Amino acid sequence: MKLNLAHFSIKKQVIILFVAFAIIILGFGFFNYQTIKSYDESIRNIKGSVIRKLALIGEISLNTGVNQSDILQFLYSDLSEEKQFRLKKLNEKTEQNNLLFEQLISLIKEGETQQYLNYVLRVRKSYIKKIEEIIASPTPLQNSEQFKNEESETRFFFEEYFSAIQKLTTLVVNDAEYEITEAVEKVNRTRLMGNIAIAAVILILLINSYFILKIYKGLTRDYLALKIERLEKVKAQDELEKLNQDLENKIADRTTELEDANREISLYNSELKKLSLAKDKFISVISHDLRNPISTILASSEALIDINKNEKTDKEELSQFARIINKASVKVMTQLNELVEWAKNKRVSKIFNPLKLNLWEAINESLQLLEDLADQNDVKLENKVSSALFINADKIMFRSIIQNLVTNSIKFTPASGIVTIDAKEMGEMVEIRIKDTGIGMSEEVKESLFKEKLPMSGEKSKKTGMGLELVKEFIEKHNGTITVESELGKGSLFIFTIPRGDL
Structure with a gap:
């Protein structure tokens, strides 16, 4: 079925063309919306998956730390009841980690992260084997040197295992960032393509409008001039409104940025005031702490001067005052070193x-x-x-x-x-x-x-x-x-x- 536009008036023809292009634009808009919605759902799924993975890894790390504490307690304990208690806890946490790793394996199925997970499992196997050797050892440790050797070996396996878990966490986060970034880029590409398509449709619409007007150039000059004037006014008004809206949006965005910047500056000023107040208080503390030893040094040195004026100088008394001055000087040096250490900590906000x-x-x-x-x-x-x-x-x-x-x-x-x-x-x-x-x-x-x-x-x-x-x-x-x-x-x-x- 063909639609013959010649049977319609100019007004109706223009309306039909505008409606047709409006439908096309709406179609592109709906397609963009559905596509972006799908990508948003993918991003939410990625976030949910990485949160689950990180929760599993965090619980595994916690259980591993508890295991290390229990095996050290097992080593140092001489009571069989205490050893049995620690052994029971070790078995419980190890079984929990087995279940957690099964869940983690089901979530990580490919890529570099999956390969590194296999490496973590191998390191864990070595760590568990070392623990089992300690538990199964029939000979009790005889001296502190044996305790230290066993503790050192156990700590070596634990640190290797725990370090592998931490790197696995980093890989999981990196994978999530990559997937989210890729999804966001797809959203941006979809938006760009949609905008280009809509712009093309609008351009075609303008071109068609131009040809429609040119086809009916034979209309009276006054009528055509009037229509052109009206179109130019509408177009100018639309552009003016668009420019005005763009300007308002830019002003609003800039205002928001300035408000955020002002809030951040206020927060920084507040933190600086707190740090300055803390510095003043700690300097008051150190000044107060140094007053007594410095007073002792002054009093002892004055006493030495008085004794030196006396021809009958007692060497034992001189030695006693010298020891007092030395002792007070050591105290001053210790507290000055603590002040230097505090100054270092202040630079990293460790006042308390x-x-x-x-x-x-x-x-x-x-x-x-x-x-x-x-x-x-x-x-x-x-x-x-x-x-x-x-x-x-x-x-x-x-x-x-x-x-x-x-x-x-x-x-x-x-x-x-x-x-x-x-x-x-x-x-x-x-x-x-x-x-x-x-x-x-x-x-x-x-x-x-x-x-x-x-x-x-x-x-x-x-x-x-x-x-x-x-x-x-x-x-x-x-x-x-x-x-x-x-x-x-x-x-x-x-x-x-x-x-x-x-x-």
Whole structure:
């Protein structure tokens, strides 16, 4: 069936052509939509698959780490019951990994990743064989050297196996990135082809319109001029609107970019302020910690000058002051080295670096820095903390907490007084108590103690060091709390908590 356009008016012919081309454009648009939708579904499937693979590899890594811990416990344990328990856990985690690898093999079926998965399985087989040799060994380990050899061999197989798992993770991610990139490129190509096709249809439509107008050139000049003028106006209006819309879109995009950039700049400024504040606080900490040993060096050097003026110089007394100066200098050097290490950590945003610390050793190290100050004030320092207690704390912050609190206790404790430190476990925290036989505090001083720097009593005007408000901030940084109990004339008791280090 042929459609003879000559039977239709000019208006209807133009309408028919426009409708025909509109249908073609819609067809191209629908085809593009379906194609892009299919590629989007492919991308979602790729993401779901890689998430499943990474979840399996992550669970395998976790089980492998637990296996390594259990085999070391198996080696070091002398109890048969403990060995049986560790052996049971080893078997459970190994069986779990068998099932996980079966699932992973079903998901990775081709390519370089599948070949590397086979290599991981071979490395795993060697690692499991080594574990089985240790378990099946009929001869118990006789000395620490044998323990070290077995542990070293086991760790070698474990690190090779664990490294292979990590590389497998990288390959899985790389495969996913490649597949997603390829799908995105197909989407872009489809869009480009669709746009080209639509542009071609529009171009053909314009050309046909031109020929239709040319065919009917015999129409009156006024009518043709009027139609041309109207078409030009419509075309100019469309172009103007399009340009206006493009300009608005560009302005909106640029505005969004500027807003995002401003938010990022605000975030960076906030981080810089935090780092600067942390730097100032840590410099205050180091300055406070260096004050006592430097004061000791100055006092001892002045004493040496006075002794040197005396014709009857006691060599033993000279030697004693020289040892004091040397000891204080070593303390200063140690703390300066810690400041250098902190500066290195600051560059990688490690201002707060909690570590597992032996509580008795950490407190004893701080008390050694305060021995000379205590001797000058005739105050006795007692460390009654159990050597079996461990905490999880930033070393510099914890030392500053102890030194600040003990320094204040020394300053406000009369001669022949005692400052005692003890501790006990309180659930997931360790409670540390610093008690002195000093002059005590009034209720008014206690209420404002952690808010601003105040003298400890109306009778004296000594300062409280760098301020107990910073001590409180350091303790809260460890998720701990601090309280004080005190009465005038009966001494003070500071109680604070720090997380346990053996969890």
